Amino acid sequence: MTLPTDPTANLAELIRCPSVTPAEGRALSVLQGMLKALDCSVERPVFSEEGTPDIENLYGKLAGEGPHLMFAGHTDVVPPGDEGAWKHPPFAAAIADGQMYGRGAVDMKGGIACFVAALARYVKTHGRPKGSVSFLITGDEEGPAINGTVKLLEWAVKRGEKWDASIVGEPTNPDRLGDMIKIGRRGSLTGRITVNGRQGHVAYPHRADNPVPGLMQLLGALLEKPFDEGTVDFQPSNLEVTTVDVGNTATNVIPAKATAVFNIRFNDTWSVESLQAEIHNRLDRAAEENRLRKGAEQPVDFDIDWLGRPSPVFLTRDEKLVETLSASVEAVVGVRPELSTSGGTSDARFIKDYCPVVEFGLVGQTMHMVDERVALSDLETLTQIYLRFLEDWFA
Numbered sequence: 317m318t319l320p321t322d323p324t325a326n327l328a329e330l331i332r333c334p335s336v337t338p339a340e341g342r343a344l345s346v347l348q349g350m351l352k353a354l355d356c357s358v359e360r361p362v363f364s365e366e367g368t369p370d371i372e373n374l375y376g377k378l379a380g381e382g383p384h385l386m387f388a389g390h391t392d393v394v395p396p397g398d399e400g401a402w403k404h405p406p407f408a409a410a411i412a413d414g415q416m417y418g419r420g421a422v423d424m425k426g427g428i429a430c431f432v433a434a435l436a437r438y439v440k441t442h443g444r445p446k447g448s449v450s451f452l453i454t455g456d457e458e459g460p461a462i463n464g465t466v467k468l469l470e471w472a473v474k475r476g477e478k479w480d481a482s483i484v485g486e487p488t489n490p491d492r493l494g495d496m497i498k499i500g501r502r503g504s505l506t507g508r509i510t511v512n513g514r515q516g517h518v519a520y521p522h523r524a525d526n527p528v529p530g531l532m533q534l535l536g537a538l539l540e541k542p543f544d545e546g547t548v549d550f551q552p553s554n555l556e557v558t559t560v561d562v563g564n565t566a567t568n569v570i571p572a573k574a575t576a577v578f579n580i581r582f583n584d585t586w587s588v589e590s591l592q593a594e595i596h597n598r599l600d601r602a603a604e605e606n607r608l609r610k611g612a613e614q615p616v617d618f619d620i621d622w623l624g625r626p627s628p629v630f631l632t633r634d635e636k637l638v639e640t641l642s643a644s645v646e647a648v649v650g651v652r653p654e655l656s657t658s659g660g661t662s663d664a665r666f667i668k669d670y671c672p673v674v675e676f677g678l679v680g681q682t683m684h685m686v687d688e689r690v691a692l693s694d695l696e697t698l699t700q701i702y703l704r705f706l707e708d709w710f711a
């Protein structure tokens with residue numbers, strides 16, 4: 317069997333699988349073929365949960381004596397949108413002007429194609445590594461992310477798997493390959509404030525309690541001053557109000573309720589609990605200082621609900637992982653990458669509970685866009701960086 321050492325060929329095969337979440341689209345089967353050629357064991361657990369589509373996942377492993385490195389990622393892709401708007405069809409892997417076009421080119425079939433090629437080159441030159449390399453690949457990253465990485469990690473741990481380090485191959489570079497390694501993420505917390513008033517006629521406001529000014533005062537208290545100034549490793553925490561809802565279609569009625577939802581991306585100044593406490597404090601103070609109606613004795617009556625699952629902030633300080641990857645990038649592209657904690661959440665937030673994790677992949681500029689594409693030279697460069705990393709990490 318020929319070894320999958322060519323990232324461009326690997327990526328073309330993967331792009332030709334229309335694996336829009338939740339469809340497997342043969343993408344995992346194609347990857348399985350490549351991993352089999354590398355003599356990896358491969359399993360394909362399917363996870364289900366009521367109300368969500370069943371999802372196929374893949375766990376592949378080249379087992380050996382020594383440290384265990386996990387490469388993590390996803391083969392599912394976001395929908396192409398209007399296919400007519402693409403210069404080249406989204407699932408054809410067309411090459412033009414030194415670029416390969418296709419959905420998933422950078423997010424993140426490209427990262428997978430490069431890591432497979434790097435491992436193939438490693439095996440070809442050095443034989444099996446002194447340790448294990450595993451592939452933790454989900455088909456549910458761009459969807460609800462319920463039947464993917466979280467369950468795959470639990471499934472693997474139950475079978476006795478343990479990892480020493482993990483690289484997630486998401487596109488982390490803003491402009492040029494080698495710009496940025498992500499070593500952590502801000503946390504994310506979402507809350508809904510409901511102000512309870514009393515409905516009434518606009519002409520008789522003394523008989524009603526308008527919740528709208530109360531909601532504005534509470535939101536004002538949240539937005540008034542920054543939560544912090546940022547830390548050595550993180551940018552300042554930031555709160556955004558994402559919706560304000562009253563749903564009142566009548567122009568002569570004071571509504572009974574007003575709600576608003578906010579999301580805050582927070583740094584390592586806070587834990588989920590301390591941040592919730594700070595938000596409660598600000599709201600309580602504003603409620604105490606304000607009234608829904610002139611002369612009323614009651615403070616503003618409000619409830620707060622925390623929505624979804626908050627994700628805590630994390631930072632990876634593993635010297636061997638971060639330093640080996642930084643040095644590999646520098647050796648190949650000649651520049652030291654920035655170690656960053658910026659951007660949205662990723663599956664790294666789940667992996668960090670099991671082993672140190674960093675993210676490094678292609679240039680993210682065209683991800684989720686029409687004409688998603690990757691420079692063929694970037695595929696080769698990333699493969700060389702991953703190869704260098706494998707050589708040094710297993711040395």
Ligand SMILES: [Zn+2]
Nearest residue numbers: 423424457486
């Ligand atoms: Zn992705």
